[in-house]
Amino acid sequence: MSLFFLIQFSLSFAHAETNCYLINECSRFRRDPSSPSPGTQIKINPSAVPTEKGYGIEAIYFSQEADLSLVRGTGRMGAALSPSNSEDTFFGAPGIETTDELFQRKDEKLKYPNQKITLAAAFNLLERKGSGLKKYNLKLGLMAKYNKNSYNVTPGGGLSGALGPLSFGYSVYEDQTQWDARSLGGPAEELTKYKVQTYNVGLYLNSVILNYSNMLLKTEDESFEAKINLYTASLTLGKFIFTAAKRDEDSPTPAYNYETKTLEYQKVKEEYFGGIQYTLTRNLMIGGLYNYYLLREGSITATLFF
Known part of the structure; x- marks a missing residue:
């Protein structure tokens, strides 16, 4: 089980806060449409860092x-620090690991191990409040990822914005993973470098x-490539937010069969996500998520904002 304390800043009453959080109108911590978890999106597109x-x-x-x-957040810029990575979460990039490590993790219900520290910042470039197409905003984000195993720092950047009811985002960042390749005849500390592009x-x-979100991961030596398509829908009903998503991953990574408890080689792997959140008080939203860590496990969520 997992417990999420997601950040949202809001000054309206509980019923209004739910709508503000969902439609990105008036909450101080604006919800990125590509993921129900702001913390995950910050590590993928730094322009998702709240500036409020x-x-x-x-x-x-x-x-x-x-x-x-x-x-x-200061009003025109925002900064975020996270000693974790987003690999092998439902809305993140695939993790780099051996087949044996993948099987053990899936079989034992273990999330992908953390080895990154992410520092991100976002800046308001343009913003106009209003209604319809008269309302727009544009943000620029920059980030640096520090790998605690290789002691290297890799850069990234992104843009995001909205025009009336339409929103968009783009990011690109370099990353790396250090892993044990001895089972494949390699060194104990193999370093794989790769680039991720998203929109x-x-x-x-x-x-x-x-x-709709698209993600492309390609290693530096072009030995591995993964393409991910994400389809997400969220609905607010009163104090409730319902989220459903589908993930299609096209990669050489094998798929874990939860019925036979074996790995199967499937080119395209489908996964599904579901979430329910409820506004309990002005400063607390609780709920449950399914398959956030791609382990087909349930999670308990709580949103703390102030």
Whole structure:
């Protein structure tokens, strides 16, 4: 089970806060349409860092481990720090690992291990409030990922914006993973470098968000490539937010069969995500998520904002 303390800053009443969070209108921590977890999106597209004035903490607790994120917004810029990575989460890039490690993780329900620290910052370039197409915003984001195993730093950047009911985003970042390749006849500390490019487009329809995201991961030596398509829909009903998503991953990574408990070689792997969140108080939203860590496990969520 996992516990999420997702960051959102809002000054409206509970019913209004749910709508603000969903449609990106008035909450201080604006919800990125491509993912129901702001902390995950910050590590993929740094322009998703909230710039609205305030502080926030995100903690993800899973299997006796906690992933933390700290956020600070000043009004025109924002910064985030997270000692965790987003690989092999439903909305993140695939993890780099051996087949044996993949099988053990899936069989024992273990999330992909953390070895990154991400520092990200976002800046408001353009913003105009209003209604319809008169409302728009554009943000620039920069980030650096520090690998605790290789002691290297890799850069990244992104843009995101909205025009009326339409939203969009693009990011590109370099990354690396250090892993044990001895089972494949390699060294104990093999370093794989890769680049990730993403883009997303979204549509806000009153209390509904529809979003499409595309992610491409390619290693430096071009020995591995993964393409991911994500389809996400969110709906608000009163104090509830319902989220459903589908993930199609085209990669050479084998798929784990949860019925036979074996690995199968499938070129395209389908996974599904579901989430329900409920506004309990002005500063607390609780709920449950399914398959966030791609382990087909349930998670308990809590959103703390102030």
